[in-house]
Amino acid sequence: MLTLVKDADVPVQPAAPPPERRPRSTLRESNYNRRRFLAWLHDEVAVLRALGMDHRRIAAQLDIAEHDVRAFCPKPKEKILRRHLPRRAVEALLHGRHASIGGRTVAKRSRYLVEIASAYTWNELMSESGVGTVTASEIRLWLEERGAALRDDEDDQHRSAQW
Numbered sequence: 107m108l109t110l111v112k113d114a115d116v117p118v119q120p121a122a123p124p125p126e127r128r129p130r131s132t133l134r135e136s137n138y139n140r141r142r143f144l145a146w147l148h149d150e151v152a153v154l155r156a157l158g159m160d161h162r163r164i165a166a167q168l169d170i171a172e173h174d175v176r177a178f179c180p181k182p183k184e185k186i187l188r189r190h191l192p193r194r195a196v197e198a199l200l201h202g203r204h205a206s207i208g209g210r211t212v213a214k215r216s217r218y219l220v221e222i223a224s225a226y227t228w229n230e231l232m233s234e235s236g237v238g239t240v241t242a243s244e245i246r247l248w249l250e251e252r253g254a255a256l257r258d259d260e261d262d263q264h265r266s267a268q269w
Contacts, residue, residue: 149240156244161176191248192241198241231245231256
């Protein structure tokens with residue numbers, strides 16, 4: 107059965123203040139830092155894996171779990187001879203500071219990628235736009251598979267001393 111309740115019989119509760127929210131910029135900054143850290147971690151795992159380290163040693167080196175290393179690792183196609191460089195590496199070599207070694211056109215330069223890449227030192231390669239440690243390591247390994255190598259930094263200093 108329903109009964110009539112007067113307003114005076116019901117106690118009035120004060121309204122609770124709305125929960126405090128973080129500004130959106132703070133959330134974006136924290137996500138950006140997390141993304142940057144995960145990108146760095148992915149690069150580190152890829153470089154260590156390219157150097158031939160196994161999952162357990164990489165996990166110990168970076169102080170992370172072994173299953174995390176597997177998640178960040180490149181897929182096992184790396185045991186196959188690398189016939190092609192990644193597109194970002196090819197673009198950096200075709201348009202970089204030593205690209206003129208291969209000729210004037212992109213078609214001619216693409217035939218002399220080994221010669222162009224072997225003209226670089228590690229520091230010169232790292233200073234090219236679009237080239238980071240992973241791309242530079244891929245170029246170095248690609249050259250080694252073809253019997254070539256990056257130029258030593260000592261050669262660069264020796265040549266500048268001759269001039």
